[in-house]
Amino acid sequence: MSTRRYSAFALAREALRDHLGWQRAWAKASPKPRYDVIIVGAGGHGLATAYYLGKNFGIRNVAVLEKGWLGGGNTGRNTTIIRSNYLQDPSAAIYEKSRALYETLSQELNYNVMFSPRGVMMLAQTEHEVRGYKRTAHANSIQGVTTEFISPERVKELVPIIELKGPRYPVLGALWQARGGTARHDAVAWGYARACSDMGMDIIQNCEVTGIRSEGGQVTVVETSKGEIGCGKLGLVVAGHSGVLAQKAGFRLPIESLALQALVSEPIKPCMDVVVMANTVHGYMSQSDKGEMVIGGGTDAFNNYTQRGSFHHIEETVRALVETFPMISRLKMLRQWGGIVDMTGDRSPIISKTPVDGIFVNCGWGTGGFKAIPGSGWAMAELMAKGHSPLSAAFGMERFREGRFIDESVAAGVAH
Amino acid sequence: MLILTCPCCGVTADETELAGGGEAHVRRAGPGASESEVEDYLFMRENPRGPHFERWRHAYGCGKWFLAARDTATLEVFGTYPAQTTEPPEHIRAAITERHPGWRWRDFS
Ligand SMILES: Cc1cc2nc3c(=O)[nH]c(=O)nc-3n(C[C@H](O)[C@H](O)[C@H](O)COP(=O)(O)OP(=O)(O)OC[C@H]3O[C@@H](n4cnc5c(N)ncnc54)[C@H](O)[C@@H]3O)c2cc1C
Ligand SMILES: [Zn+2]
Numbered sequence: 001m002s003t004r005r006y007s008a009f010a011l012a013r014e015a016l017r018d019h020l021g022w023q024r025a026w027a028k029a030s031p032k033p034r035y036d037v038i039i040v041g042a043g044g045h046g047l048a049t050a051y052y053l054g055k056n057f058g059i060r061n062v063a064v065l066e067k068g069w070l071g072g073g074n075t076g077r078n079t080t081i082i083r084s085n086y087l088q089d090p091s092a093a094i095y096e097k098s099r100a101l102y103e104t105l106s107q108e109l110n111y112n113v114m115f116s117p118r119g120v121m122m123l124a125q126t127e128h129e130v131r132g133y134k135r136t137a138h139a140n141s142i143q144g145v146t147t148e149f150i151s152p153e154r155v156k157e158l159v160p161i162i163e164l165k166g167p168r169y170p171v172l173g174a175l176w177q178a179r180g181g182t183a184r185h186d187a188v189a190w191g192y193a194r195a196c197s198d199m200g201m202d203i204i205q206n207c208e209v210t211g212i213r214s215e216g217g218q219v220t221v222v223e224t225s226k227g228e229i230g231c232g233k234l235g236l237v238v239a240g241h242s243g244v245l246a247q248k249a250g251f252r253l254p255i256e257s258l259a260l261q262a263l264v265s266e267p268i269k270p271c272m273d274v275v276v277m278a279n280t281v282h283g284y285m286s287q288s289d290k291g292e293m294v295i296g297g298g299t300d301a302f303n304n305y306t307q308r309g310s311f312h313h314i315e316e317t318v319r320a321l322v323e324t325f326p327m328i329s330r331l332k333m334l335r336q337w338g339g340i341v342d343m344t345g346d347r348s349p350i351i352s353k354t355p356v357d358g359i360f361v362n363c364g365w366g367t368g369g370f371k372a373i374p375g376s377g378w379a380m381a382e383l384m385a386k387g388h389s390p391l392s393a394a395f396g397m398e399r400f401r402e403g404r405f406i407d408e409s410v411a412a413g414v415a416h
Numbered sequence: 417m418l419i420l421t422c423p424c425c426g427v428t429a430d431e432t433e434l435a436g437g438g439e440a441h442v443r444r445a446g447p448g449a450s451e452s453e454v455e456d457y458l459f460m461r462e463n464p465r466g467p468h469f470e471r472w473r474h475a476y477g478c479g480k481w482f483l484a485a486r487d488t489a490t491l492e493v494f495g496t497y498p499a500q501t502t503e504p505p506e507h508i509r510a511a512i513t514e515r516h517p518g519w520r521w522r523d524f525s
Contacts, residue, residue: 243463254460312432345459
């Protein structure tokens with residue numbers, strides 16, 4: 001008998017028989033001639049979209065096409081910060097829905113995504129930030145998102161390794177979300193993939209979409225490196241490559257693709273059990289369960305598809321963090337990498353119908369979409385199934401023409 | 417590290433001396449333009465995976481604006497040219513075509 005469900009009992013049973021009973025987490029699939037729905041991009045957002053299409057709407061004749069490997073895009077490259085303390089109402093709604101779904105995601109997927117609501121702190125290091133974060137805290141209390149503005153003394157209590165006095169930018173307080181935190185990024189992708197596969201969906205890796213065809217303004221076929229595949233509806237969920245695919249489908253997007261980098265240190269003993277973001281000086285840090293300090297900063301200045309960034313950005317981030325946390329000055333860094341993030345003009349995502357009937361886009365999450373994976377998938381599935389979703393309504397791409405921006409660029413200098 | 421030669425002062429500068437200014441050759445929508453023309457001007461971008469034209473400012477040097485042609489898929493620089501140009505000059509197009517035969521961009525083909 002093989003083991004499908006993960007549990008303490010299953011673990012014990014497999015331990016007693018040399019772990020021979022575990023099954024592959026998801027089935028290997030090759031494309032069928034046609035699907036009701038094709039999702040392009042097996043990152044978190046694409047897989048979550050497929051999952052909620054099946055779970056909430058019973059749409060299971062679905063394929064997820066991925067040009068590389070599952071979770072190998074930004075989903076597997078991010079620094080996993082989860083928070084919902086945004087300023088605007090539509091953002092708070094979708095990010096808080098997402099955060100709330102993370103609370104029970106491991107049970108729901110029967111896959112340990114290691115959601116750790118350890119608390120997220122955004123330091124206020126200028127008077128502007130103090131005012132800005134107090135405003136956000138007030139907005140959050142009206143939106144039903146639990147956050148508070150805390151004093152420097154409380155910051156020091158929560159993060160003993162922090163240097164409050166500066167010298168460049170003293171810590172004047174912080175916006176604190178106690179139920180924000182981190183999760184394991186790979187596990188989120190893998191957990192959704194396993195659940196999709198269980199529902200009979202095909203997850204097809206090494207399958208690049210190279211063309212999109214439509215007839216009479218309605219999408220009909222995608223051309224891929226594994227041949228042509230017919231579809232009723234098509235979801236483009238490809239982050240940094242959204243502009244490239246939109247062009248293949250015949251429309252443009254208000255998106256620019258930039259490199260964003262991150263790095264981790266050698267593992268050290270536990271020293272910081274919350275996430276700290278310092279947006280004025282452009283750096284943020286948390287400690288992984290393995291003990292590595294996980295560090296990130298801001299994006300590069302120019303369009304880039306190479307998943308490599310410029311070194312001076314890393315230098316800038318590290319310099320800022322050494323000032324904030326003097327004890328890390330002699331830490332050795334283990335790895336550094338980059339991802340291509342999809343930036344919109346108002347720093348908010350696009351979850352939208354497009355000029356081509358049957359094609360939907362979910363993109364523009366930029367530097368901060370890991371936290372949004374469950375909520376975004378939930379909303380995108382509803383939009384694709386029913387043509388409308390209350391959670392995504394404000395995020396349509398027509399908002400740029402109509403001047404209805406969801407401006408989060410002021411609220412979050414570094415938007416992770 | 418990106419390195420560009422400023423056509424205004426001739427200095428070869430690395431990225432830390434320069435400030436990026438986004439896509440080049442974006443035409444301003446004039447009075448009487450439609451909503452979608454204004455939208456195109458303000459928000460829609462080429463964002464190509466391949467040859468791309470950008471505005472740069474020699475911020476910590478001569479302070480002048482100039483334009484650059486780069487490949488976003490390889491980070492190769494095709495060349496830089498003065499900002500007082502409404503479309504890519506011949507030598508830049510030739511450099512791009514050499515790398516990407518049959519290449520064309522917008523109406524500049
Ligand atoms: C360094 C870094 C740090 C970050 N830190 C945070 C953070 O702390 N918190 C947070 O919330 N967010 C963070 N983010 C942002 C977050 O990672 C992204 O917003 C999110 O992962 C996007 O998920 P996605 O599913 O949309 O895209 P991806 O995971 O990039 O998935 C898109 C997939 O589409 C595939 N694809 C592309 N083109 C094609 C094609 N033609 N055919 C088939 N497949 C294709 C790609 O291979 C890729 O796997 C960070 C990002 C980076 C790069
Ligand atoms: Zn110069």
